[in-house]
Amino acid sequence: xxxIISQALLVTVLAGTVAAADKATTSTPIRIDRRGGIALDVRxxxxxxxxxxxxxxxxxxxxxxxxxxxxxxxxxxxxxxxxSGGAERRPVVRLSSVSVAEAKADDVLxxxxxxxxxxxxxxxxxxxxxxxxLSAFSYTIDYxxxxxxxxxxxxxxxxxxxxxxxxxxxxxMVLKDDRGRALRLVPDTGADATxxxxxxxxxxxxxxxxxxxxxAGERPAQRAIARRLRVxxxxxxxxxxxxxxxxxxxxxxxxxxxxxxxxxxxxxGQCLSVxx
Numbered sequence: 158x159x160x161i162i163s164q165a166l167l168v169t170v171l172a173g174t175v176a177a178a179d180k181a182t183t184s185t186p187i188r189i190d191r192r193g194g195i196a197l198d199v200r201x202x203x204x205x206x207x208x209x210x211x212x213x214x215x216x217x218x219x220x221x222x223x224x225x226x227x228x229x230x231x232x233x234x235x236x237x238x239x240x241s242g243g244a245e246r247r248p249v250v251r252l253s254s255v256s257v258a259e260a261k262a263d264d265v266l267x268x269x270x271x272x273x274x275x276x277x278x279x280x281x282x283x284x285x286x287x288x289x290x291l292s293a294f295s296y297t298i299d300y301x302x303x304x305x306x307x308x309x310x311x312x313x314x315x316x317x318x319x320x321x322x323x324x325x326x327x328x329x330m331v332l333k334d335d336r337g338r339a340l341r342l343v344p345d346t347g348a349d350a351t352x353x354x355x356x357x358x359x360x361x362x363x364x365x366x367x368x369x370x371x372x373a374g375e376r377p378a379q380r381a382i383a384r385r386l387r388v389x390x391x392x393x394x395x396x397x398x399x400x401x402x403x404x405x406x407x408x409x410x411x412x413x414x415x416x417x418x419x420x421x422x423x424x425x426g427q428c429l430s431v432x433x
Contacts, residue, residue, distance in 0.1 A: 184306040185258040190279055192349035193415025202253045207283040214345030214411055215287035216326030218265055221272040224283045225250050255290055260307045262290050288326055297421040311421040311430035317389040318428045324407045328426040334386050344429055345411040351398040353410040360398055388431055
């Protein structure tokens, strides 16, 4: 699954300073694939546009190794990349600038991965745009109109807003089911399905699965479902999920954003507002 690849790209290297000016809203077209992935044109070091995936579930911006070489990017560090296949150290390069339309950040530290590792995100994808870039800006993803609007900030005090909590470079929303039980999910534009990292109470086993939250030693469920789950003022019913064996002490899983008509993120990871 693409979401698992996305989450494998988490690193702990500190990013360079990212600053956003107070500007008027500006929008840019985006391409949305059949699994909800968002592709858009990104300029690296003020060069020609290249295709990146907007990935709110990735802590870091990621760049393909062949593109980093073509740009002559300077390696400034290495970072441990952990995935289901194990752990390996990967280079980190300094990008003089990263820009999408009028949104621009300077001195971004990007994790370098083999170009082939990005193939799961679509043909021609050269990198991922992660939270080290995205969190500097307010922006709205309009899935229906296929537009991305920068500097469009949601009202974090509105009833439909969901507060976000920082967790190791990502932002987590704490949702409640119909019985008030909490579920900590990353709002993830890179995920193609809801993913649980372990068995959690608001979800029950789907047909053919084992019981979630059962006794130690029971076979874990591969699929589960939440009957009712509230995101701000939006009530979701019968939300299916895939359960994977992945230790994440502060996060219960991922929620894809493409099931909503729009998603608005406030700068600094303050809040999120979604609409059906």
